[in-house]
Amino acid sequence: DTEVTQTPKHLVMGMTNKKSLKCEQHMGHRAMYWYKQKAKKPPELMFVYSYEKLSINESVPSRFSPECPNSSLLNLHLHALQPEDSALYLCASSQGQITTGYNEQFFGPGTRLTVL
Amino acid sequence: AQKVTQAQTEISVVEKEDVTLDCVYETRDTTYYLFWYKQPPSGELVFLIRRNSFDEQNEISGRYSWNFQKSTSSFNFTITASQVVDSAVYFCALSENNFNKFYFGSGTKLNVKP
Numbered sequence: 001d002t003e004v005t006q007t008p009k010h011l012v013m014g015m016t017n018k019k020s021l022k023c024e025q026h027m028g029h030r031a032m033y034w035y036k037q038k039a040k041k042p043p044e045l046m047f048v049y050s051y052e053k054l055s056i057n058e059s060v061p062s063r064f065s066p067e068c069p070n071s072s073l074l075n076l077h078l079h080a081l082q083p084e085d086s087a088l089y090l091c092a093s094s095q096g097q098i099t100t101g102y103n104e105q106f107f108g109p110g111t112r113l114t115v116l
Numbered sequence: 117a118q119k120v121t122q123a124q125t126e127i128s129v130v131e132k133e134d135v136t137l138d139c140v141y142e143t144r145d146t147t148y149y150l151f152w153y154k155q156p157p158s159g160e161l162v163f164l165i166r167r168n169s170f171d172e173q174n175e176i177s178g179r180y181s182w183n184f185q186k187s188t189s190s191f192n193f194t195i196t197a198s199q200v201v202d203s204a205v206y207f208c209a210l211s212e213n214n215f216n217k218f219y220f221g222s223g224t225k226l227n228v229k230p
Contacts, residue, residue, distance in 0.1 A: 042207055043161070043207075043220055045218065048216050055216065056214075056216065056217060088159055090159075094216070102166070103211060103215045104151060104163050104166045105163070105218065106163060107153075107160055107161040107163075109159060109160040110159045112159070
């Protein structure tokens with residue numbers, strides 16, 4: 001199984017709503033990532049979890065709150081978002097062990113978020 | 117300064133033409149990793165290849181080939197006999213000592229017309 005799944009595929013929310021994005025992988029990977037991608041731009045790294053601990057936070061506003069309940073799951077909790085937060089949110093995973101030499105990231109299909 | 121430069125914003129070719137996508141990178145690390153990803157209109161980034169800095173061998177996979185040249189800090193991607201299904205945005209990426217952090221280029225949009 002080389003798949004990263006994300007739910008929901010599409011999400012429309014108001015600025016006062018609270019919602020969560022979910023990501024799951026069953027490849028035994030120990031690193032998981034959240035990216036934000038605006039149209040016609042490359043993905044921007046938001047958070048990295050390594051062995052279920054937050055290892056990188058790219059100065060993301062606190063209205064985005066990541067959570068890694070276990071090594072297979074990654075959530076992104078959203079609260080009080082702004083219209084400019086509308087984007088494609090991509091989850092990815094990788095082995096997380098550089099000693100293997102395999103650090104390619106595998107991406108999920110993304111959640112297309114619209115904030116009204 | 118950008119760590120990964122993809123100077124070609126958009127390329128249009130006719131089916132069966134060969135096309136090369138350029139990628140130039142910048143790093144001071146002696147160990148680093150280079151990647152190519154494909155992003156079709158559906159949105160999912162598809163991993164194509166990883167190349168380690170200590171392995172300069174070029175690689176061929178079907179119609180795809182990659183040319184890694186440390187002397188020019190380039191990692192170019194060639195599609196031979198392009199097909200309409202190759203239409204997508206292609207990203208080149210670099211990771212360094214912090215191997216979990218990827219630096220993506222701005223992407224090259226490839227349009228293959230029938």
